[in-house]
Structures are given as C-alpha cells and as structure tokens.
Amino acid sequence: MHTPYLAHTDAEREAMLASTGYSDLFSPIPPPLRDFSLQLPPALSELELQQELSRLAARNRHAGEQLSFLGAGAYRHYIPAALPTLAGRSEFLTAYTPYQAEVSQGTLQVIYEFQSALCTLTGMEIANASTYEGATACAEAMTMACRITRRENVLLAPGLHPEYREVMQSYAAALDIPLHETPLQQGAFDPGVFDAVEAPAALMVQYPDFLGRIPDLQVLSDWIHARGGLLVVVMNDLVSLGLLEAPGHLGADIVTGEAQALGNSLSYGGPYVGFLTAREAHIRQMPGRMCGMTQDQNGERAYTLVLQTREQHIRREKATSNICTNQGLNALIATIWLALIGKQGLQELAQICYQRSHYLASQLIALPGISRWGGQPFFHEFVLQREGGWGEILQRLEAQGCLPGLALQRWYPELDSHLLVNVTEMHSPQDLERLISLLTDLSA
Numbered sequence: 056m057h058t059p060y061l062a063h064t065d066a067e068r069e070a071m072l073a074s075t076g077y078s079d080l081f082s083p084i085p086p087p088l089r090d091f092s093l094q095l096p097p098a099l100s101e102l103e104l105q106q107e108l109s110r111l112a113a114r115n116r117h118a119g120e121q122l123s124f125l126g127a128g129a130y131r132h133y134i135p136a137a138l139p140t141l142a143g144r145s146e147f148l149t150a151y152t153p154y155q156a157e158v159s160q161g162t163l164q165v166i167y168e169f170q171s172a173l174c175t176l177t178g179m180e181i182a183n184a185s186t187y188e189g190a191t192a193c194a195e196a197m198t199m200a201c202r203i204t205r206r207e208n209v210l211l212a213p214g215l216h217p218e219y220r221e222v223m224q225s226y227a228a229a230l231d232i233p234l235h236e237t238p239l240q241q242g243a244f245d246p247g248v249f250d251a252v253e254a255p256a257a258l259m260v261q262y263p264d265f266l267g268r269i270p271d272l273q274v275l276s277d278w279i280h281a282r283g284g285l286l287v288v289v290m291n292d293l294v295s296l297g298l299l300e301a302p303g304h305l306g307a308d309i310v311t312g313e314a315q316a317l318g319n320s321l322s323y324g325g326p327y328v329g330f331l332t333a334r335e336a337h338i339r340q341m342p343g344r345m346c347g348m349t350q351d352q353n354g355e356r357a358y359t360l361v362l363q364t365r366e367q368h369i370r371r372e373k374a375t376s377n378i379c380t381n382q383g384l385n386a387l388i389a390t391i392w393l394a395l396i397g398k399q400g401l402q403e404l405a406q407i408c409y410q411r412s413h414y415l416a417s418q419l420i421a422l423p424g425i426s427r428w429g430g431q432p433f434f435h436e437f438v439l440q441r442e443g444g445w446g447e448i449l450q451r452l453e454a455q456g457c458l459p460g461l462a463l464q465r466w467y468p469e470l471d472s473h474l475l476v477n478v479t480e481m482h483s484p485q486d487l488e489r490l491i492s493l494l495t496d497l498s499a
Contacts, residue, residue, distance in 0.1 A: 117321075118131050118321055120456075121456045121457065121458060122456060122457040122458065122486055122489060122490065123457075123458040124458060124459050124460050124476045124477055124478065124482070124490065125458055125460065125461055125477060126292075126435075126436050126461070126475065126476075126477025126479075127216075127265065127436075127461050127475055127477070128189065128216055128218070128265070128291045128313060129315060129321055129324065129327075130291070130292050130294070130315070130316040130321075130477065130479060131320075131321055131479055131481050132294060132316055132317075132318070132404070132479055132480065132481065133404075133480060133481060134318055134320065134392070135318075135392070135395045135396075137391075137395060138318055138388065138391050138392055138395060141391050142384070142387055142388050142391055146161040147161065147162065147165065147384070147387055160357065160358055162383065163346050163358035163359065163360070164358050165383075165386065165387050165390055166184045166346040166358075166383075166386065167346045167347070167348055167358050168390050168394075169182075169184070169185065169386045169387075169389065169390045170182040170183070170184065170345065170346060172389075172390060172393045173314070173330050173332050174332055176293055176296045176301065176393075177290075177293075177296070177301055177302055177303050177307075177310040177332045178300075178301030178302060178303025178304045178305075178307075178310075179302075179303040179307070179309075179310050179332035179333055179334065180303075180332075180333070180334055180335040181332065181333055181334070181335050181337075181338050181341060181345065182330065182331065182332040182333075182345070183330075183331050183332075183341050183342065183343040183344060183345050183362075184343055184344050184345060184346060184383075184386070185314070185328050185329055185330055185331075185343075185382050185383075185385070185386045186329035186330070186331055186342070186343060186382075187329055187382060188313060188315075188325060188326070188327040188328065188329045188382070189216070189219060189289075189291065189311075189312050189313025189315075189327065189329050190216070190218055190219045190221075190222040190223075190329075191222065191329055192311045192312060192313070192329030192330060192331050193216075193219045193222065193223060193259070193289050193311055193312065193329075194219075194222050194223045194225075194226040195311070195329075195331060195342045195343075195376055196259070196287050196289075196309045196311040196331055197209055197223055197226065197227070197232070197257065197259065197287065198226065198230065198232070198342075198375075198376070199309060199331075199333070199337070199340050199341065199342060199375070200256050200257035200284075200285045200287055200308070200309060201230075201232060201256045201257070202340045202375065203256075203285060203308075203337050203340050204256045204257070204283065204284060204285060206254045206255065206256035206283075206284070207231070207232055207233055207254075207256060208233050208235060208252050208253070208254060208255045208256055209223075209227070209232055209233070209234050209235065209255070209256050209257050209259065210235050210246075210249045210252060210255050210257065210258045210259065210279075210284075211223070211234055211235065211236045211237075211259050212237075212244050212246075212258065212259060212260035212261070212264075212270070212275070213236070213237055213238065213239040213240060213244060213264075214239065214244065214260075214261055214264030214265050214266055214268060214270075215259060215260070215261045215264065215265065215289060216261060216265045216289070216291065217265065217466040217467075219289065220236075223259075235249060235252050235255075237249070239467060239469065239470075241428060241429060241430055242430050242431070243270065243271065243430075243431055244260070244270055244275070246258060246274075246275055246278040246279070247278075254282075254283065254284075255279065255282055255283075255284040256284055256285065257279070257284050257285040257286070257287045257308075257309075258275060258278070258279040258284060258285075258286055258287065259287040259289060260272070260275055260286070260287070260288060260289065261288075261289040261290070261291070261312075262288050262289070262290055262299075262302060263291075263292075263295060263299075263433060263434045263436065265291075265475075266428075266429055266436075266438050266463075266475065267429070267433040267434065267435070267436030267437045267438065267475070267477075268429050268431040268432070268433055269299065269431060269432045269433060269434060270431070272286070272288065272300075272302055272305035272306060272307060273305045273306055275306075276305060276306025276307065277306065280306065285308035285309060286306055286307050286308050286309075287307070287308065287309045287310075287311065288302040288307040288309070288310045288311070288312075289310075289311055289312045290302070290310065290311075290312035290313070291312055291313050291316070292313075292316040292434075292435070293312075293314055293316055293317055294316050294317070294401065294404055294405055294408065294479075295405060295408075295434045295435070296401075296405075297401035297402045297403075297404055297405030297406070298402065298405035298406060298409055298434065299405075299434065303332075308333065308334055308337070309331070309332070309333045309334075309337070310331075310332045310333070311329070311330065311331045311332070312329070312330060313327055313328070313329060313330070314327075314328045314329070314330045314385075314386075314389045315327040315328060315385075317388070317389035317392045317393055318388045318389055318391065318392025318393075318395075319385050319388050319389060319392075326382055326385055327382070327385065328382040328385035328386050328388075328389055329382070331343070338362065340375055341362065341375065342375045342376030343376060344360055344362060344363045345360070345361055345362040345363075346358055346359070346360055346361065347359060347360075347361035347362075404480055405434075407480045408434065408435035408478060408479050408480055409434060409435060411435075411478045411479075411480070411482060411484070411487060412433070412434070412435040412436065412437065412476075412477075412478035413433075414487065415476070415478055415482075415487045415490070415491070416433075416437050416439075416476075418487075418491045419439060419476075419490075419491065419494060420439070422494055422495060422498045423498055424441055424442040424443065424498060425439055425440070425441050425442075425494075425498070426439070426440050426441075427439060427440070428440040428470070428473055435477060435478050435479060436475060436476065436477045436478075437475075437476055438463070438470070438473050438474065438475055438476070439460070439473065439474045439476055440472055440473050440474075441472055441473075441474070442472070443472070444471060444472040445459075445462055445472065445473075445474050448494075448497055449462065449474075451497060452493060452494075452497070455493065457489070457490065457493055459474065459476065459490060459493075459494070460474040460475050460476035460477070461474065461475040462474060462475075463475055
C-alpha cells in the first residue's frame, strides 16, 4: 500500500522518471558509489510502521520516569500547562524564520519580545533573533569578538562547557584563530595564567561554569579590559539570573549561550535555542538578524527586521556569519515561558533551585568518603568527589532507577572520582531524601 509520505501513483512516478531520461533515481550515481547492500527489511504499512515505532519508543525512559540529577547544560524545569497551548496556536504554526518578514507581524513581535527579554535578563543592550544552539552561539560570539577587536588570540577559561569548546575549536581551526587554554584548577580561576598572551581578542568564561562554580566576573572583566580585549560570558541556565547578578552589570561585553532551560524540554538533546546579546556599540558585528519596533504609515505599531548580516542578504564578503535561520519555535517557547513565570516567579524559582541544591550537597558531603570539589560558590550544580570513585555506585543506583549525576572522567581525566550533580525545582524534598538514603545505604 502507498503511505501518506509519497502520494504519487505508479504512473506519475514513471512519468517523472521518463522526463529525466533515467530508469531510476540512482542511475546518475556512478556504480562504485552505489554498490552497497543495506539489507533493509520489507516495507511496512502505515499501521505496521506506527506499531514498530511505538515498540521502539517504549524502550526509552524519559526524565520523569526515573530519579535523575543530570544537568551539565541541559536542565529540566517546570513547563506550565498553558505553554504548549499558546505555542501551538495557528499564528505561530511555522517554526521557521519568515522570508517575507514584515507580513508575519506576529512572528516578528515574538522575536522582538525574545530579544527584549534576553537583554533584560543579561543586562545587555542588543540581542539577535537566536542562533542554532548554545555551542554555535558560543562560537559565533568568539568570531564576533575577533571582528570587533581586530585581534585573533582567544582565551578560554577552564570550566567552559567541553562540547562548546570542541565546536569553537572547529571554527577556530578553519578561521586560523589561536585558542589558548589552561588546565582545570579547583580554586577560583586566575586569569594571570594568560599574561604571556599578547593582544587577546577576548576572554571567554562560563557563568556558572560547567562544573557549577560561580566565577568573579568583575575581576575577569577588569583584567581583560586592561589588555584591550572583550569579556565574553557563556551561560547554560538563564534561570540562575533570577538570583545572580546580570553579567552586563559586571563588565561583560557579549553574553551568549543556551536558553533551553526557559520552557524547552530536554528532548534528548535538541532542538535547543542559542542566544547572543551584546553592547550596542557592537551592533554592526552581530551575527544573524535583529527585529525592531516602529510605526507604519497609519501610525500603528509595527515590527520589522532592522539588521540582517547573513550572506543571503548582503555581499558574502560583508557577512558576519553563515547563520541562516533562528530556532523560531524554541525562541517562542522561551518567550512565553518567561511571560508566564514573570520576574517574581523567576526569582522564586532560582531560590528554590539554590536552596535545594545546597541542602543536598550539605547532606551528601556528610557521608563517609564523599566531599565537595571546587571550593567556589555554586548555584544549583556541584561536584562530589568520592574515595574509590563512583563506578560501582552508579551501576547500582541506575539499577534502582536513580541517576545521581554525571561522571566527569569523560571530559576531565583528572576528575576520575568526581560526579556532577544538578538540582532544580523538579526535585521534590522527597526526591532529595531518597538520594541521600540510597547513598547512605551504599556507603555503609
């Protein structure tokens, strides 16, 4: 039977092939390149396919089905019931950036509100209409800083998300941007390790960092500005700004990162929504596009794209980026989430995350053989070190439906006995007590 995906009849297919002069669509491909056997199973009917996909999906376990304290850049926060209803309205049916932009006033207003909210949160003056996700946004901020300063050396503070670091390395290798890194250290980051680097374009630091620690941005800002460079602040969970000082108030020149935590589900890693904000003085080097508010010929409020610096709109050599779209639906979700939560709600949410994470940390480090690594203040994520490591403990806890945190050895070989633990408002007091009880029993 024919599935809904390909509604053409056999006669229509034959007519299309005849018009190309080929017997099948693979004919133009040289034989050596198409000489392979996929050994695919027979085609399924629509019903059979749905049943098979349902069977495969049933093997997955979502975050709500187990006690998970995983974070590391992807955070589970509460999503109000009103959000999917509003985000699914027909006015926002398309998740893609409009090409005939001014016709789509509703979409443009969402972009404008998203930009405004991000500027308010980060303490910055301008924002673009989002980038792909946090890693790409981070790399775009790096190249933006190099264009602004007309310098090349970029300094990466330890504690920057290791996967973001890998994306930046890919960009830097292609653009001949020298990246300077330094080994991870337990105490506060000392930028003096980069004193020997001449003419730095930017210092890139995460706030809080990948290991949950909160760096002193004002100290870092003063240090890099004294050397003529920019401070680029990377953020993973903007909920922290309900409690922490905005980076823009502490000397940041560019604030970038991931906005998934604002109402977007974990979704097995994506799609997510990157953001990029900056000082207005740097507006001409902002990648992507920007929406502004004006008046139409009748004096009514109107929204329009005021900056489009991608190569599809201007000469390629003048383009600041090859970013071709924005994560429109994800940005819409983030905007609605912020509107539903509100200023007071965001503050209360951040306080709950802070209080519960600190309570859990205080209880776990009281157990024999467990201590907290890092030594710096943290928001809602912290590192635990255990004598003898976590290997067997993790296996036994997972068998009981508990994921106590993320083993860090994958990215930091020197942290082979360390676990990154995340707590949000989605962890009830009972959840915290359960983890404490499980680890107490296993530590006895």
